[in-house]
Amino acid sequence: MEIKGSAVRTIPEFVKTRFPEKYDEWFSLLPPPSRAIFSGFIKPSDWYNLYDAAVMPTEAISKIAFGGDLNKASWECGRFSAEATLKGMYRFFLMAVPSRTVVTSGGRILTTFYKPVQFKVAESGAGHVKIHVTQVDDRSGMVENRIAGWIEKALEIQGLKAARVDISQSLAKGDPVVEISIIWS
Template sequence: MEVRGSVLISIDEFVKQRHSSDYNSWKGKLSKETLELLKNPGPQKWYPVEDGVIDPTKQLCEMFYEDAKKGAWESGRYSAEAALKGIYKVFVLVSTPSFMLKRASRIMTTFYSPTNIEVVDTTDKSMLLHLTQLPVNNELIEHRIGGWIEKALEICGCKGLKVKIKSSLSKGDDRTTFDITWE
């Protein structure tokens, strides 16, 4: 059960940029294991999911958001914005939402291991994704992924976007369902 270092780096950068005056306080709340990872995180290295994503996300949510799910969502949006720049942004800009999200399975496996995400249904203005495996069933990770999907689709040009989580592995369902619609 692992997470790529780029996820930890994006959480760290998110707090630095969006909550800079409280950055050191946030670091002071992190576990010693997470702090050790932050000393020299390799974006392509794999780290334990608890220390690499859950602890830092939980701490940022507790410090800066009344609703932890909202904090995780915003952190995921930031991660997509940071990841989908440069040559990747050009790829996303010329992709259709369906084309891009059909590759979501490959994209997610580059961040979380193990992960399985499937496109179940797609139309010109909607998509249903099933996340059937995560490194650990955790609501904050599900919301980070939802925020990432939302921002990626915004970059892709979707307007009137709605991303809703209809079922959840973390709540005991057999999958996390992302119901996505746009205009």
């Protein structure tokens, strides 16, 4: 599985912004393949190995800032990534369409950051949606938490402060798919 460089770039930006005094400690915890990625220029349009470019760096973030809680670190990285990447036309899109459209179309935006990944609306009603994410090759929970955090922040950017985003099925917990439940008013 791979992650787009534009998403990878948000990981060191997150550390520098939220925990600037811990950046060197974070970098020192990276294994050599991850360190090589973050030592060079990360091309926004290139694809990188998910494990080396995101899972291991996020695990290091969890150790320096979240008491080893990879899920919390991943969720917060996803929120930061939404803030960093939803600019220009993407932000205009968020502000111009109804919440249901943001949630059901958000998968198309997220497929530009991960491959292979498929998003499908499994259930949709007034004020709620369940999304299934498939073809995710990550049993650590990092990808699903990062995506859920991203969705939560995207809805906040749109102006929905009362949105609730939960992972109702998880590959990390042995479920067959990732299911993200979103409720808003």
